[in-house]
Amino acid sequence: MKKTVFFVLMGAALMFTSCKSSQSAYRQAYEKAKAQETYTQTEANAPVQTTAASETRPVTPVTDNTPVRQEAVVDFNGEVKSYSVVCGSFSVQTNAEDLCQKLKADGYKAGIVKNVDRNMYRVYIGTYNTKAEAVTARDAFKAANPDRQDFQESWILLKK
Numbered sequence: 373m374k375k376t377v378f379f380v381l382m383g384a385a386l387m388f389t390s391c392k393s394s395q396s397a398y399r400q401a402y403e404k405a406k407a408q409e410t411y412t413q414t415e416a417n418a419p420v421q422t423t424a425a426s427e428t429r430p431v432t433p434v435t436d437n438t439p440v441r442q443e444a445v446v447d448f449n450g451e452v453k454s455y456s457v458v459c460g461s462f463s464v465q466t467n468a469e470d471l472c473q474k475l476k477a478d479g480y481k482a483g484i485v486k487n488v489d490r491n492m493y494r495v496y497i498g499t500y501n502t503k504a505e506a507v508t509a510r511d512a513f514k515a516a517n518p519d520r521q522d523f524q525e526s527w528i529l530l531k532k
Contacts, residue, residue, distance in 0.1 A: 438507050444532040445485040445494065452485055452531055453499040455506035457513060459526040460495035468493035494529060
């Protein structure tokens with residue numbers, strides 16, 4: 373009888389002590405969110421400095437520093453050039469086909485290639501001979517879709 377009561381009391385003590393750690397985790401998350409909220413509010417209230425533009429120059433993209441991913445891919449249509457702008461990667465072919473159809477309906481020359489090593493289907497919006505063309509197309513695509521976070525992560529594929 374005494375052993376049973378002892379084990380029940382030990383179990384209850386363990387339950388109460390385990391709750392404290394989760395409460396402190398919640399407190400830390402709350403304090404972090406509060407600090408971030410305070411930072412955002414002070415950033416919004418900061419005065420904005422404006423300067424007059426003396427001259428305007430066209431912005432040219434820096435293509436030499438733009439990263440590319442080089443992958444061995446299988447081209448289903450036989451039309452993929454050296455550089456492609458990839459806006460989606462899927463492990464399920466049906467999902468890739470759905471996005472490809474939506475992009476074609478929006479006027480892009482979209483297509484799908486497969487990376488056999490990773491078993492991933494890459495959806496591209498266009499394929500180009502030069503890196504400069506691909507960078508320009510990627511930047512224009514991002515600018516045309518500012519509300520789509522997944523499109524903001526578009527990248528350039530270099531075909532092996």
